[in-house]
Amino acid sequence: MPSDTDALIRQHRTAAATLTVTSGGAPLASQEVVVAQRAHAFLFGCTGFEFIPLANGELVQAGAGPMEAGTGPAERLAEQWLDLFNFATLPFYWGRFEPERGRPDTRRLRETARWFTDRGCLVKGHPLAWHTVTAEWLTELTNPEITQVQLERIRREVTDFAGLIDTWDVINEVVIMPIFDRYDNGLTRICRELGRIPLVRMVFDAAREANPSATLLLNDFDMSAGYECLIEGVLEAGIRIDALGLQSHMHQGYWGEEKTLGIVDRFARYGLPIHFTETTLLSGPLMPAEIVDLNDYQPAEWPSTPAGEERQADEIVRHYKTLLSHPSVRATTYWGMVDGGWLGAPGGFVRADGTPKPSYDALRALVRDEWWLPPTPRGTDEDGRVRFTGFLGEYEVSAAGRTATFRLDEPGTTALTVEV
């Protein structure tokens, strides 16, 4: 790891605050106060697909009624999840969300989104348009009909979830979309006919119209010049993109700092926030390098190993430190909290039996320790001031039995006054 990574993280992610604590408008001079961080500004994300049954009260114990709160493995997993993450991605794959036309799974997804927002998390929907796992019934429609129902679908979901989900992967993997040739599907058909940029414009317009304050992402796995060319064409066409999504499924091995920063630098040129939308690092055997489509590799057994777990923990630290060292990266979403989810790979922070791996403890040590300000007693000076340095995010200060909150939103030095 470059020796200055930690320095860059401090530069881009922390603020040196001078906090004046007042009560009734007067400085609280020479008193003990306690400053504590409550939340990170950086979006530490993970998929939350596993929590749909829990959030909807669908879990039952064998031969009994619904589980009592806090007793089952799902609830223990939820505790683990919430101790690491503040940003959940929920599944809106059209083929699963609305397998039968006209019967979308809106209610269950709303319950799940609310479950996360009630716990202080931001929620993102993924994806509103994609050629994979799209609704099979699209192929019975004409291209103009597919386009119409795709746009209607976007308006419906973005409207139905506004206030719970205000961040969306609007369209996924457009670089390959019109030439995807593994099977026929409605999205490839319309993307080929309309062209990539007109389709991107339509789906972003539909989402923007349904929720003007939403954060709308373009997302892709293609880290080549192809994605750059797509982005440049989209921006040149005047389409507003709020953040660029970069996938980083590292089933074939950790990219390393140099490659990762090279990619971030290339996509940071557009001046847009960057989200690492889909990150995986394995704690078992790697996928062979010759596999092109990750879906093609699904071995009968894919175990997590002790050596693999040590490697994964090390790579998690290196990867997260690398991302936070670059100011353009605003979010990273891990793909699969628990082993054996997507593709059966041992990519989780938690083993299939629910026990945390070394990678879990390693990330927790960053998020809740190295990059975190625990409740910290300080004495104010004669002007009611305390000085501290903390990672950007939400804080509270307690004094004289009262507590007030404030935020550190910009790196560098800052002065704030907080009335308790």
Added chain:
Amino acid sequence: MPSDTDALIRQHRTAAATLTVTSGGAPLASQEVVVAQRAHAFLFGCTGFEFIPLANGELVQAGAGPMEAGTGPAERLAEQWLDLFNFATLPFYWGRFEPERGRPDTRRLRETARWFTDRGCLVKGHPLAWHTVTAEWLTELTNPEITQVQLERIRREVTDFAGLIDTWDVINEVVIMPIFDRYDNGLTRICRELGRIPLVRMVFDAAREANPSATLLLNDFDMSAGYECLIEGVLEAGIRIDALGLQSHMHQGYWGEEKTLGIVDRFARYGLPIHFTETTLLSGPLMPAEIVDLNDYQPAEWPSTPAGEERQADEIVRHYKTLLSHPSVRATTYWGMVDGGWLGAPGGFVRADGTPKPSYDALRALVRDEWWLPPTPRGTDEDGRVRFTGFLGEYEVSAAGRTATFRLDEPGTTALTVEV
């Protein structure tokens, strides 16, 4: 080869003509006439770099004056070249054309272009903007200055050569241009700062303004979705491209019909003429598949072999037939008539000693025999008509001691009247 290739070639490349021959306005009934093809409409192209010394009278025999016409190896090579090709690409690599700022090699290139046009060939200039072999002195300039002199350079060349060269590869390899990292150069600098599409717009505007009737190409080696995305962005931005250039250096092996047609189909979606701008097929050992940049492989010896020559001849026939079977392809340019030119590879139709390979005879058999109408006697009917089928291009008809020319420009059936 697909069994219907020849049928597709006939469908897209030939016309069934009913020719009414008149003299003094009256049909020449029941007379013998001779119909003969004079030129192909399809652009069978090749680089013509080797002929600059010949065209400029720079060749001298040892100890003597300039060679007499028709006596040297260069003139024999010229005869071979002109028997296969009707379309020459001449080099305008900025770093060689104007190595010292303000001293462009205009005169010698004009002489060479005139040499080709005097012999009935269309000439293309290659390239007006590229990050490789660009002028080294650009790196001493600021980015606004580089942009300015790049545009001035384009206006100068396109103006100076108008009438001799009206076809240009305006900009080369834009997909990789802003992230090219092998060495610093002026074009990568400005492409990174301006963005791909704004730079493409500037260089095309400059060329178009200097010669509004020119045919202007965008050219790339990247056959991936990246080039598609670039093209879609450029077209969406309203930039007019007259033809798309696809490189096809097959140093690592012939692509085969399926891959070639797959590529043509993908780029034909934009409704633009397609030029295969840079084709190479080897008659010796192939370049190892793991080489990414062709420039990285330059073995000490790279011989043409008998087995390789047979393979090359077969692949030349398959490749040219494949290209002519697709109606979007309007031109193909072979890269290097003689072995040992670019990268030292045995990619020529002619060996280093000047003798033609089997590939030469194979292509000649297509261009001058299978796809060619030699002087053919026909008797007109009572209305002065003869019927014949020929490849698109220029023809002559001779009757009663006089000769007139006409063209077949569109495939299918056609009726023409020609006054001799």
